[in-house]
Amino acid sequence: MKKIFILSAVVFLAACGGKKDPKTELADLKKQQADINAKITALQATVGADSVKSTDVSVAVLKAGTFTNYVQIQGKIDAQDNVMAFAQVPGTITAINVKPGDHVSKGQVLVQLDASVLKQNIAAAQTKADLSKVVYQRQKNLWDQKIGTEVAFLTAKATMEGDQKQVDVLRQQADQYRIISPITGTVDQMDLKLGQSISAANSIRIVNADNLKVKADVPESYGSQINTGDVVKVLVPDAPDSLNAKLSFAAKVIDPTSRSFAVEVKLPQRKGIRPNMTAILKIVNYQNSKAISIPVKAIQKSEAGDYVYVAVNGIAKRTNVKAGATYGGITEILSGLKEGDQLVTDGASDIEDGSKIKIVKSGN
Structure with a gap:
């Protein structure tokens, strides 16, 4: 009408x-x-x-930032200097100079074995060597005065040198009757008793806990992405502790049995961290400093591909996006969104393209 x-x-x-x-x-x-x-x-x-009634939604104003993707591997803390000290010959313990927990220096005698017979042999050999030296000196004085024969002089010299070498050999053998610390560190494990007969199977563990490292095995699928010098975050759940470091070593050869390669991270001296503790390595294998990143929950899927909703003047606009890597619930967006867009983060499941919306919460 x-x-x-x-x-x-x-x-x-x-x-x-x-x-x-x-x-x-x-x-x-x-x-x-x-x-x-x-x-x-x-x-x-x-x-x-x-x-038409509007739908309440929450939005996030998008900003470019750094997106980092990690390879997460479980490893084990070990001492860089973690060695076993043992006697090179069997014998009976006559002296124990240290106990577990003691700090020792490189070359320090930890345990003495019975070398009494060898010491007697050394004393006898030394007496003979001293006599040979006196004889040589006299022959040399005569030879310097052109008295005597050259053969007598050379014989005395050879005898003196041979006797001294014999003493040196016996002294080297005597050193084998001692357990000596090969490094500076702490006695971590020792189960020896005075008078006990031991062999090379009985040893003392020396650990330098000031120099620690994390050892881990990385699957071969990451072989082209991880290299020496890469940034890594080390998490120690039982400490608890975390620190940023770099890979000090990444093996070039793949283990044929485990199909993995070894990596190591040197650790600074830190309280509460001990060898054999579990550590988590988060190795950076990809980073984009100018990325648009969004919560993975904001992305919806269809046969046509991934899409999100963006708020434009109170209306929901469906926007197709191309997603990149995802880590920790955050996805890198390669195309489809830009800085300043108001991404619908909560309430997206209740709207469709063109729906009237009301922004009840806005954040970054």
Whole structure:
């Protein structure tokens, strides 16, 4: 009825304006009718939109930042200097100079074995060597005065040198009757008793706990991504402790049995960290310093691909995106979003493209 009334008014006004060519007049009237119908449609859409209930959503204003992807591997803390000290010959313990927990220096005698017979042999050999040296000195004095024969002089010299070498050999053998610390560190394990007969199977563990490292095995699939010098975050659950470091070693050869390669991270001196503790290595294998990253929960999937909703003037706009790597619930977006976009993070499942929305929470 409203359309008929408006059209009638237009016709009446046109009639009052004087006579026109019928064709021209008809064309003008149709144009006016089309303009009026368009205005009516727009007003009806506005009135109808005002009556549609909006959906409450939360949005995040997107900013470019650093996206980091990690390879997470479990490893074990070990001492860089973790050695077993033992006697090179069997014997009976005559002296124990240290106990577990003692700090020792490199070359320090830890345990003495019975070498009494060998000591007697050394004393006898030393006496003989001393006599040979006196004989040599006398022969040399005579030879310097051109007295005696050259053969006698050379024989005395050879005898003296041979006897001294024999003493040196016996002293080296005597050293084998001692357990000596090969490094500076702490006695960590020792189960020896005075008077006990021991062999090379009985040893003392010496650990330098000031120089620790983490050892781990990385699957061969990451062989092209991980190298010596890569940044790594070390987590020690039982300490608890964490620190940033770099890979000090990454093996070039793949173990044929485990299909993995070894990596190591040197650790600074730190309280509470002990050898054989479990450590988690988070090795950086990809980083983008200018990435648009969003929560993975904001991404929805369809047959056409991944998409998200962006808030534009109170309306939800469906936007197709190309996702990259995902770590820790955050996904890198390669295309489809830009800085400043208002990404719908909560409430996206209750809306569709073109839905009216109300932003109840906004963040970064």
